[in-house]
Amino acid sequence: MKASVYYAKGDIRYEEVALPDIGEGDLLIKMKACGLCGTDIHKAQHQTVTGPVVLGHEVAGEVVKAGHNVQGFKPGDRIITAIHVPCFTCHYCDRGHFTLCDQFKKTHIEPGGFAEYIRLPELHVKHLTHRISEKLSWEKASLIEPVGCCLHGLKSANIHPQDTVLVMGGGTIGLLSAQLARLKGAAKVIVTDISPFKLASSKKLGVDHAINSAQEDVVARVAEITQGLGVDVVVIAAGISSLLTEAVSLLRRGGRVIVFSPFDHNSEIKVDASRFFKDEISIVGTYSLSPYEMKEALDIIENNKINVDDIITHRWPLSGLAEAIGFAANPANEVIKVIMTDGD
Ligand SMILES: [Zn+2]
Ligand SMILES: [Zn+2]
Structure with missing residues (x-):
């Protein structure tokens, strides 16, 4: 063979x-x-x-x-x-x-x-x-397998109805996560990327705001979209470790950052550490999927609950x-x- x-x-x-x-x-x-x-x-x-x-x-x-x-x-x-x-x-x-x-x-x-x-x-x-x-x-x-991986990551995001979810990176994982966040009840979904093509694709898939992080001030745009409160969840789906600093700064009180990317070995990132105690924020890593997410992913794809054609x-x-x-x-x-x- x-x-x-x-x-x-x-x-x-x-x-x-x-x-x-x-x-x-x-x-x-x-x-x-x-x-x-x-x-x-x-x-x-x-x-x-x-x-x-x-x-x-x-x-x-x-x-x-x-x-x-x-x-x-x-x-x-x-x-x-x-x-x-x-x-x-x-x-x-x-x-x-x-x-x-x-x-x-x-x-x-x-x-x-x-x-x-x-x-x-x-x-x-x-x-x-x-x-x-x-x-x-x-x-x-x-x-189905990558959808399962995204579901695995979103478990720790604990999305509630009315949450605002921001996804950094409009690749496959980012665009699946954005749609799954909506499926889990997120009221507003935002995607950031530097590729006009990926941003246009994310709009096609129904995200509320697609922000070009090379041209626009993401912090200012998010403040405007959330009336200065910040987002409940950030999913990092781009392999740039410095995004973590920005992700933490974009969180609403009680917010969660989900890191779904292989960052460089030993990369050191600065975050505003006062927010852990003051605002009860959390940062959670995610990798691959367990057998339990396969069944849910299968149901989502079989029943066309998200758009994968685009x-x-x-x-x-x-x-x-x-x-x-x-x-x-x-x-x-x-x-x-x-x-x-x-x-x-
Ligand atoms: Zn994979
Ligand atoms: Zn074991």
């Missing part, structure tokens, strides 16, 4: 790899769509992983083979899955921090999402794999991964979500 294998920055090869063998509890699926995630781009551009490795984890596909002990799935089933499975019993899992579980990052699909065929190990089959309806397109189905801007066949990453990583391009599809 073929896969797009990452070796090093600028070296991704579409080549022949071994078809994975499956065990009694495993599934073999044919990849139909796999979203290109910001973290895939980050790994490839910043070489945070050592090749050769097959990236990709936002997978939708068709079951082609099921191990003898598999229950609930058979060849021909259309499914979605995710990449890491917690143990459900350790210190972290006990406390609901499933993504911090030691087992979490040790579990993988084989060889990765950007491959023609993928083995889903038994744990993935049991806890992360769900059938999708005939009506749902493959590319939309591949958005988020998917580009498609590439599996063979074009190198080109797709180069294109998506260039801020000059008008791109939000890239989906890799089956075929060359």
Whole structure:
């Protein structure tokens, strides 16, 4: 079978790899769509992983083979899955921090999402794999995993009706989070970005205010929109650590900042620390998703509760991964979500 294998920055090869063998509890699926995630781009551009490795984890596909002990799935089933499975019993899992579980990052699909065929190990089959309806397109189905990640982050945001939510960054995570915040009851949703294309897209998706942070004074605009009170929630969905300083300054009393971005290692950020005691603000990090968010994400996508059609801007066949990453990583391009599809 073929896969797009990452070796090093600028070296991704579409080549022949071994078809994975499956065990009694495993599934073999044919990849139909796999979203290109910001973290895939980050790994490839910043070489945070050592090749050769097959990236990709936002997978939708068709079951082609099921191990003898598999229950609930058979060849021909259309499914979605995710990449890491917690143990459900350790210190972290006990406390609901499933993504911090030691087992979490040790579990993988084989060889990765950007491959023609993928083995889903038994744990993935049991806890992360769900059938999708005939009506749902493959590319939309591949958005279920990132929607789940956004739901995971928004849990800590604890959104109340009438809240104002500001999302920094109009990429896939930002535009999904903005819509999910609305779904959770936010009365006003604001998106900031420096890309006119992403700001126009966010308006199309129904956000109330799209602010160009390169041209406008975000602090002044937010003060104007909120009558000087500030926003209840800021979601940081852009990988610039200095945004945290501004995020804290934009919070209303009792406000929450959700950091959904891989900031640089050891980056030190200044925030107005008096606000923790005086205003009971909080800053919470978020990473990946737990099996519990998959079901909610599936329901949201299957029932069209948010618009993902206007988020998917580009498609590439599996063979074009190198080109797709180069294109998506260039801020000059008008791109939000890239989906890799089956075929060359
Ligand atoms: Zn992802
Ligand atoms: Zn655990």
